[in-house]
Amino acid sequence: MSMNTKTITTNKTWRERHASEFSQIREFLFAVKKSKLTLAGLAIVLGLVFVALAAPLLAPYDPVKMDLANRLQAPSASHWMGTDELGRDILSRVLFGTGLALKIMIIVLLIDLPLGVLLGIVAGYFGGWLDEVIMRLADIFMAFPRLVLAMAIGAALGPSLTNTMIAIAVTLWPTYARLARGETLSIKERTFIEAEKSIGTPKWKILVSYILPLCSSTTIVRATLDMGNVIRIAAGMSFIGLGAQAPMPEWGLMVSTGRDFLVNQWWVPTFPGLAILVTVFGFNLLGDGIRDIADPHLRRGD
Amino acid sequence: MSFSRYLFKRLALFFLVIFGVVTVTFIICRMVPADPVGAILGESAPQELVEKTERMLGLHLPLYQQYLRTLKGVATLDLGIALRTNNPVTTDLKKYFPATLELVIFAMIIAIVFGIALGIVAAIKRNRWPDTLSRIFSLVGISMPAFWLGLLIILFFFYHIPLLPAGGRLAPYLSPPPTVTGMYTVDSLIAGDFQTFWNALYHLLGPALVLGWIQMAYIGRVTRSSMLEILNEEYIRTARVKGLSEGKVIFRHAFRNAAITVITMIGISVGFMLEGSVLTETVFGYPGLGRYSVNAFLALDLNAVVGSVTLIALCYASSNLLVDLLYGFLDPRVRS
Numbered sequence: 001m002s003m004n005t006k007t008i009t010t011n012k013t014w015r016e017r018h019a020s021e022f023s024q025i026r027e028f029l030f031a032v033k034k035s036k037l038t039l040a041g042l043a044i045v046l047g048l049v050f051v052a053l054a055a056p057l058l059a060p061y062d063p064v065k066m067d068l069a070n071r072l073q074a075p076s077a078s079h080w081m082g083t084d085e086l087g088r089d090i091l092s093r094v095l096f097g098t099g100l101a102l103k104i105m106i107i108v109l110l111i112d113l114p115l116g117v118l119l120g121i122v123a124g125y126f127g128g129w130l131d132e133v134i135m136r137l138a139d140i141f142m143a144f145p146r147l148v149l150a151m152a153i154g155a156a157l158g159p160s161l162t163n164t165m166i167a168i169a170v171t172l173w174p175t176y177a178r179l180a181r182g183e184t185l186s187i188k189e190r191t192f193i194e195a196e197k198s199i200g201t202p203k204w205k206i207l208v209s210y211i212l213p214l215c216s217s218t219t220i221v222r223a224t225l226d227m228g229n230v231i232r233i234a235a236g237m238s239f240i241g242l243g244a245q246a247p248m249p250e251w252g253l254m255v256s257t258g259r260d261f262l263v264n265q266w267w268v269p270t271f272p273g274l275a276i277l278v279t280v281f282g283f284n285l286l287g288d289g290i291r292d293i294a295d296p297h298l299r300r301g302d
Numbered sequence: 303m304s305f306s307r308y309l310f311k312r313l314a315l316f317f318l319v320i321f322g323v324v325t326v327t328f329i330i331c332r333m334v335p336a337d338p339v340g341a342i343l344g345e346s347a348p349q350e351l352v353e354k355t356e357r358m359l360g361l362h363l364p365l366y367q368q369y370l371r372t373l374k375g376v377a378t379l380d381l382g383i384a385l386r387t388n389n390p391v392t393t394d395l396k397k398y399f400p401a402t403l404e405l406v407i408f409a410m411i412i413a414i415v416f417g418i419a420l421g422i423v424a425a426i427k428r429n430r431w432p433d434t435l436s437r438i439f440s441l442v443g444i445s446m447p448a449f450w451l452g453l454l455i456i457l458f459f460f461y462h463i464p465l466l467p468a469g470g471r472l473a474p475y476l477s478p479p480p481t482v483t484g485m486y487t488v489d490s491l492i493a494g495d496f497q498t499f500w501n502a503l504y505h506l507l508g509p510a511l512v513l514g515w516i517q518m519a520y521i522g523r524v525t526r527s528s529m530l531e532i533l534n535e536e537y538i539r540t541a542r543v544k545g546l547s548e549g550k551v552i553f554r555h556a557f558r559n560a561a562i563t564v565i566t567m568i569g570i571s572v573g574f575m576l577e578g579s580v581l582t583e584t585v586f587g588y589p590g591l592g593r594y595s596v597n598a599f600l601a602l603d604l605n606a607v608v609g610s611v612t613l614i615a616l617c618y619a620s621s622n623l624l625v626d627l628l629y630g631f632l633d634p635r636v637r638s
Binding site for chain 2: 037136137139140141143144145146147148149151152153154155156157228232235236239240241242252255256259262263266269270273274276277280281283284285288
């Protein structure tokens with residue numbers, strides 16, 4: 001930044017300088033409040049976060065402690081969701097599973113968002129062979145259906161929770177890279193970037209302080225749409241047997257072992273599956289709502 | 303850019319992507335820390351047999367030779383023997399792929415018909431209860447774990463109300479129709495065998511409903527948003543002002559123009575369905591490509607993994623190619 005702008009900006013408080021961002025955020029929150037379905041999604045997600053954090057307090061039993069005398073009990077006052085084939089309380093397992101599902105999702109996105117965005121802006125800003133290599137790699141990874149690629153990697157690395165996260169992370173980055181690249185291409189032509197370049201601001205600084213913040217909003221919106229997907233793919237992998245392993249209270253795994261008791265003890269596979277549905281539904285509701293609000297193209301019709 | 307140049311560039315990318323897919327699959331198969339031969343043969347297998355199997359898989363060769371062997375195998379459609387089934391992988395794929403194709407086609411019909419209807423209704427009744435209802439219905443579909451929905455359908459419509467068959471592609475008392483396409487419904491019609499046709503269709507019902515609902519949700523959402531965009535256009539207002547009936551405005555003018563986005567979505571759906579078929583086929587015990595690939599993953603049957611993953615990615619990439627070409631043909635702006 002040149003000296004001139006610095007002297008102007010120091011006269012204002014931080015709040016004043018960011019007034020336009022604040023009004024944007026306010027406008028965004030107002031739109032969220034107006035849309036009931038988005039609010040419902042937000043409520044579900046906040047509820048899930050609460051359950052994940054408070055699971056040790058909320059759960060009436062130990063999620064992995066076996067009690068063979070009480071195996072396959074139907075839902076009752078002492079076991080609201082019944083017990084499984086080893087006498088473990090299903091409610092407690094479902095509650096503890098929430099944290100597991102959220103953990104997988106958060107870690108995957110924490111790896112993928114920065115990675116994808118970084119590759120995308122580098123490709124978009126520098127162009128040339130670097131762009132070509134990164135984007136063709138993205139094309140190749142996008143040619144696999146996600147679950148299939150994730151399962152192949154999960155199988156090769158060996159089934160475990162860590163490998164599930166690695167496997168899903170490998171499948172997700174191209175989406176963010178593509179988005180960030182597209183944004184970068186349009187931002188890089190703008191006058192203020194030209195101005196920065198002309199006063200000799202280093203490239204990395206332009207990337208980090210101007211381009212990165214401007215493309216993060218689109219990619220974050222896209223990531224909220226992927227949150228549910230990540231949870232669903234992780235559950236699918238452990239259902240197949242390529243993800244979390246027993247005795248972890250992972251929902252997909254619980255549905256998988258519960259399959260054998262489907263007919264006579266319906267509650268064993270039903271409740272964990274319902275938990276997956278509600279969780280993914282909550283994230284999709286929220287993501288869908290945020291996308292609608294953030295995309296002015298769709299908002300125009302309102 | 304002219305369409306022929308666009309076509310050339312897009313085709314070149316397609317072949318590059320397929321080459322990349324085979325390479326990535328090869329790398330995945332070779333990063334196996336576990337011992338794939340041991341996984342198939344068991345730990346107490348005699349040394350000779352282990353060595354023989356390793357030689358058959360080419361595992362004794364240096365890595366670059368193994369890679370060339372895989373590339374050559376894919377190019378010549380000779381992928382070696384699948385250890386789990388003891389058949390050539392290509393023979394297995396020929397048997398299982400039509401089953402999945404058939405399933406995907408039927409699911410797609412369900413998804414398209416109901417998805418488009420849902421989307422149009424939601425767009426016309428925007429922000430009123432039919433829209434909210436269809437939004438919830440779609441989002442539940444998108445959020446539904448396919449394997450769990452499959453289990454519930456089996457529980458209700460097989461055990462409680464016996465409406466659906468137990469699994470597989472045909473009742474045990476029927477023999478498959480003579481193979482032409484490998485799709486039982488089509489082959490039985492060619493053979494004029496209606497009993498087999500209805501039975502095959504009946505076996506498709508459960509898995510096709512599961513796959514179809516999930517895709518219906520996506521298609522419904524896309525139809526809604528592209529219809530909304532078009533219903534705001536000037537020429538729709540003009541059509542209304544002209545005094546055309548609402549039905550004509552919706553179907554003749556609006557939907558026709560929304561269709562291009564919907565077609566794109568259908569192309570993308572093919573990929574989602576292939577993905578969904580992996581879980582759905584496993585739950586319903588439907589012997590298709592999805593279940594074959596899962597079994598190959600679980601057994602670390604490397605030749606079968608390479609074959610099935612490449613085939614699935616090939617289908618996915620081809621449907622994307624078709625969509626892009628169609629789009630490029632219809633809309634010159636895409637070509638740049």
